[in-house]
Amino acid sequence: MTDVLLEIKNLGIEFKTGEGTVQPIRGVDFFLKKGETLGVVGESGSGKSVTSLTVLGLLPEKTSKIVSGSIHFEDEEITHYSDRQYRKLRGNDISMIFQEPMTSLNPVFTIGEQLSEPLKRHKKMSKKQREKAIVDVLKQVGIPRAEQIIDEYPHQLSGGMRQRVMISLALLCEPKLLICDEPTTALDVTIQAQILKLMKQVKQDKDMSMLFITHDLGVVAEMCDRVVVMYAGEIVEVAEINELFDNPLHPYTKGLLASLPTNNDRKSKLYSIKGQVPRPNEIGEGCAFANRCPFAFDKCYAKTPPAFSEGDHLSKCWLQQPEGR
Amino acid sequence: MEDNNLVEIKNLKKYYEISRGLFKSKLIVKAVDDISFSIRTGETFALVGESGCGKSTTGKTLLRLTDATAGEVKYKGENILSLPYDKVRSLRSELQMVFQDPYASLNPKMTIKQILMEPLRVHNKFTPEERMQKIVDILEIVGLSKAHLNRYPSEFSGGQRQRIGIARAVILNPDFIVADEPVSALDVSVQSQVINLLLRLQKEFGLTYLFISHDLSVVEHMTDRVAVMYLGKIVETAATEELFADPKHPYTQALISAVPVSHPSEERERIVLTGDVPNPANPPSGCSFHTRCPFAMDICKTIEPKLKQVGNDHIASCHLYTEHKEEKEDAIIHS
Amino acid sequence: MNATEVMDDQINKKTSKVKNFFRKLSRSWTGMLGFGIIVLLLFLSIFGEWIAPYDPMDAPLSKGLLPPMTDGHILGTDQLGRDILSRIIVGARVSVIIGVATAVLAGLIGTIVGVIAGYFRGWVDVVLMRIVDVTLSFPFILLVLVINAIIGTGLTNIIISLAVAGWVIFARVIRSEVLALREKEFITAAIATGVSKFEILVRHILPNIFTPIIILASLQIGTYIIAEASVSFLGFGVQPPEPAWGNMLNEGKDYIFSSWWLITFPGIAIIITALGVNFFGDWLRDTLDPDLKGE
Numbered sequence: 001m002t003d004v005l006l007e008i009k010n011l012g013i014e015f016k017t018g019e020g021t022v023q024p025i026r027g028v029d030f031f032l033k034k035g036e037t038l039g040v041v042g043e044s045g046s047g048k049s050v051t052s053l054t055v056l057g058l059l060p061e062k063t064s065k066i067v068s069g070s071i072h073f074e075d076e077e078i079t080h081y082s083d084r085q086y087r088k089l090r091g092n093d094i095s096m097i098f099q100e101p102m103t104s105l106n107p108v109f110t111i112g113e114q115l116s117e118p119l120k121r122h123k124k125m126s127k128k129q130r131e132k133a134i135v136d137v138l139k140q141v142g143i144p145r146a147e148q149i150i151d152e153y154p155h156q157l158s159g160g161m162r163q164r165v166m167i168s169l170a171l172l173c174e175p176k177l178l179i180c181d182e183p184t185t186a187l188d189v190t191i192q193a194q195i196l197k198l199m200k201q202v203k204q205d206k207d208m209s210m211l212f213i214t215h216d217l218g219v220v221a222e223m224c225d226r227v228v229v230m231y232a233g234e235i236v237e238v239a240e241i242n243e244l245f246d247n248p249l250h251p252y253t254k255g256l257l258a259s260l261p262t263n264n265d266r267k268s269k270l271y272s273i274k275g276q277v278p279r280p281n282e283i284g285e286g287c288a289f290a291n292r293c294p295f296a297f298d299k300c301y302a303k304t305p306p307a308f309s310e311g312d313h314l315s316k317c318w319l320q321q322p323e324g325r
Numbered sequence: 326m327e328d329n330n331l332v333e334i335k336n337l338k339k340y341y342e343i344s345r346g347l348f349k350s351k352l353i354v355k356a357v358d359d360i361s362f363s364i365r366t367g368e369t370f371a372l373v374g375e376s377g378c379g380k381s382t383t384g385k386t387l388l389r390l391t392d393a394t395a396g397e398v399k400y401k402g403e404n405i406l407s408l409p410y411d412k413v414r415s416l417r418s419e420l421q422m423v424f425q426d427p428y429a430s431l432n433p434k435m436t437i438k439q440i441l442m443e444p445l446r447v448h449n450k451f452t453p454e455e456r457m458q459k460i461v462d463i464l465e466i467v468g469l470s471k472a473h474l475n476r477y478p479s480e481f482s483g484g485q486r487q488r489i490g491i492a493r494a495v496i497l498n499p500d501f502i503v504a505d506e507p508v509s510a511l512d513v514s515v516q517s518q519v520i521n522l523l524l525r526l527q528k529e530f531g532l533t534y535l536f537i538s539h540d541l542s543v544v545e546h547m548t549d550r551v552a553v554m555y556l557g558k559i560v561e562t563a564a565t566e567e568l569f570a571d572p573k574h575p576y577t578q579a580l581i582s583a584v585p586v587s588h589p590s591e592e593r594e595r596i597v598l599t600g601d602v603p604n605p606a607n608p609p610s611g612c613s614f615h616t617r618c619p620f621a622m623d624i625c626k627t628i629e630p631k632l633k634q635v636g637n638d639h640i641a642s643c644h645l646y647t648e649h650k651e652e653k654e655d656a657i658i659h660s
Numbered sequence: 661m662n663a664t665e666v667m668d669d670q671i672n673k674k675t676s677k678v679k680n681f682f683r684k685l686s687r688s689w690t691g692m693l694g695f696g697i698i699v700l701l702l703f704l705s706i707f708g709e710w711i712a713p714y715d716p717m718d719a720p721l722s723k724g725l726l727p728p729m730t731d732g733h734i735l736g737t738d739q740l741g742r743d744i745l746s747r748i749i750v751g752a753r754v755s756v757i758i759g760v761a762t763a764v765l766a767g768l769i770g771t772i773v774g775v776i777a778g779y780f781r782g783w784v785d786v787v788l789m790r791i792v793d794v795t796l797s798f799p800f801i802l803l804v805l806v807i808n809a810i811i812g813t814g815l816t817n818i819i820i821s822l823a824v825a826g827w828v829i830f831a832r833v834i835r836s837e838v839l840a841l842r843e844k845e846f847i848t849a850a851i852a853t854g855v856s857k858f859e860i861l862v863r864h865i866l867p868n869i870f871t872p873i874i875i876l877a878s879l880q881i882g883t884y885i886i887a888e889a890s891v892s893f894l895g896f897g898v899q900p901p902e903p904a905w906g907n908m909l910n911e912g913k914d915y916i917f918s919s920w921w922l923i924t925f926p927g928i929a930i931i932i933t934a935l936g937v938n939f940f941g942d943w944l945r946d947t948l949d950p951d952l953k954g955e
Binding site: 417 | 844845846848849850851852853854855856859863864867868870
């Protein structure tokens with residue numbers, strides 16, 4: 001299993017809220033191979049962002065705890081890491097790009113100051129070397145006038161430029177794993193196209209692995225090698241990208257793909273999944289999707305389905321049970 | 326054709342003045358800069374473009390939710406922008422709006438009943454019993470039930486709230502609805518439900534929509550004609566199918582090609598634009614798109630192209646489709 | 661669901677709201693403490709005369725300046741022989757009346773001014789806010805004293821002078837709330853529906869500023885109680901022999917070196933009250949308006 005970079009096993013998280021406790025993710029299981037881009041797709045409340053924050057040890061300590069499972073990064077269990085160990089990991093081995101580039105940059109520091117931060121912490125470099133490294137990485141992500149930009153503040157840049165700065169920040173220490181949490185959701189389509197192209201190219205050049213979190217199936221189709229589909233805190237399906245689009249097994253994935261306007265005749269009624277995404281406190285026994293599923297039967301309401309696999313294609317649905325119903 | 330137009334927008338302008346302090350001249354942002362289009366009865370007309378292009382401002386201005394700087398908006402032959410405000414208020418029963426953010430567009434302190442009662446009360450429609458019946462009916466039409474009447478918006482999910490927002494807009498039986506990004510804040514699995522609802526209501530009530538969106542796949546699916554906006558101007562207008570099959574303006578071409586693929590094996594020839602959208606307070610000279618246009622010529626930097634017929638019911642403003650010489654002379658004469 | 665069921669639903673909601681209040685309160689010890697102190701205070705201000713062991717006005721001079729725990733006087737007596745515990749208990753009423761009445765009056769004036777300034781903007785806003793700025797530039801206590809000196813002393817007058825000096829805080833906060841609300845999409849939605857300006861104000865703006873008004877008022881009550889005590893201490897405000905914590909301090913200050921209990925116990929009463937009201941106000945703010953919660 002040396003080619004596995006990140007492996008998450010049976011991960012469960014508990015949040016304390018004003019009303020009691022909820023489990024935003026339950027029994028999450030997946031792995032990420034070296035050099036691969038793994039997509040994590042889900043809607044709001046699916047637990048996709050919680051999963052990525054857990055990997056980086058960024059969950060709020062007071063109100064959340066890991067109740068089960070493990071996370072292995074390069075064959076080392078990291079859920080028990082101390083703050084200090086996590087700090088060494090973050091920015092160095094694992095970097096993250098967030099959705100909102102404005103709020104993830106500190107407005108009172110110049111771009112150069114923000115970019116030199118991880119280098120100061122993780123690499124021994126002289127000031128000159130640092131500046132050169134920063135200008136280099138800014139040029140790599142296609143920022144014009146890199147030498148001047150380092151003295152400018154975040155608010156002087158456009159949304160697309162800021163996201164480029166975020167990407168360069170993530171790339172500085174040449175991490176092995178790059179986690180992207182909806183990196184293009186806040187951007188316009190033409191800018192999104194630029195950024196996606198850049199990320200593909202950067203990934204190839206640096207030989208990184210990527211965990212790509214998004215709700216947009218189109219972006220997944222463009223970027224990912226394999227996909228994990230999450231719904232209401234659970235993984236419902238894992239498959240290779242073409243396999244997922246050609247032969248989705250879970251009714252939720254099927255429904256999502258069928259409801260895309262491009263998969264429906266113009267002006268016709270779109271296929272749609274009935275009902276609403278459940279709130280975390282509404283999830284009880286059985287399959288979380290059962291109340292919206294057109295194929296649900298008694299067993300679905302009674303018992304949470306395990307993962308059934310067909311080669312590399314996993315799905316958590318009773319319909320996939322080998323001996324049928 | 327002319328008689329068929331429900332709404333006609335002529336030379337609409339909306340400029341914002343930004344004061345930069347006591348001794349500096351005011352900055353003028355041309356959010357909507359001299360646009361004209363007309364919406365035919367019963368159709369869905371789309372305004373597309375990226376953030377800051379002025380599409381939402383257009384929607385708000387033509388409903389007179391903000392004051393226009395110049396131009397006219399003719400609704401059934403009457404100019405809404407020059408009517409006295411009281412007249413506009415009573416006209417609002419025919420002109421409605423659906424908002425983007427279902428969390429911000431419902432008053433958190435009002436129950437669903439109060440929210441839906443308000444339009445009926447304000448326009449003094451029906452007797453009290455009839456009103457109640459109307460509210461219950463409309464709730465069922467949008468897929469909610471009477472059990473929800475005494476609940477507050479915070480007890481609903483985004484999709485349900487958007488249904489309430491839509492119910493509020495259609496309860497008065499309007500003729501025209503401006504839908505400003507009605508599905509972009511919703512979860513993927515709920516988006517299709519709301520799109521279906523809008524399509525169904527259009528059939529049932531004979532509605533005319535102005536559909537403002539940046540999501541091209543939704544626009545392609547549900548609209549009849551499209552106008553593409555860039556930096557406050559319309560750069561291309563065409564029937565939806567024609568526009569997606571044969572976009573003329575380089576910006577439209579880039580925009581359509583930038584939409585993510587719908588299947589991983591799909592190969593798309595993509596025009597990736599360089600650079601960012603310019604600052605609307607300081608737009609480029611000539612054609613405002615020339616700084617990012619892959620086909621930019623010398624003339625584009627100096628002379629603003631006019632909208633020209635480029636096909637059947639298809640107009641675009643680009644020098645690629647104009648006789649340059651004529652245009653140049655024309656410009657010299659005018660200047 | 662028929663009509664009675666809907667009614668039941670509403671009644672259930674009401675009771676669950678009360679339950680919800682106590683459940684949330686029980687999670688914060690400062691909130692509980694504050695709430696407890698407020699309940700005690702209200703209780704004393706209503707039933708104080710019956711609870712007090714002695715008549716607070718009864719002054720047997722022979723029993724003057726008894727130290728605490730002598731002759732059945734738990735907190736001792738003052739220079740005129742009046743029981744200090746009884747005077748503190750009965751004096752609670754003055755504090756409660758002044759705190760609540762001033763908050764209501766100042767809140768009312770401030771809300772009206774703030775709403776007008778924030779909703780109508782323009783020159784009205786400019787004029788009103790300059791008045792607020794000027795008022796705020798005076799030290800609060802000084803302003804209260806000046807007004808008090810002009811209109812005279814006594815319970816009603818002290819309330820008036822506190823409110824006249826205190827409404828500006830409400831005006832400021834409410835104006836900014838209204839300014840923020842004006843830009844909310846549901847207000848645009850109301851305009852798009854055809855709702856008139858006045859109705860927007862009454863139905864959409866006012867209900868949404870109710871929470872900040874309550875929070876601010878609860879936090880201001882503590883300030884007013886302390887201010888009343890200070891003003892009474894300086895000899896304005898509530899006049900002796902009427903028992904009030906402030907004038908007890910004033911009367912006791914001459915004996916500060918010989919008989920410490922004269923000023924210590926009213927002082928503690930003021931501290932506990934102000935603390936309790938603030939604890940409760942803080943909790944209320946955190947619960948009703950989590951956005952304002954300071955980290």
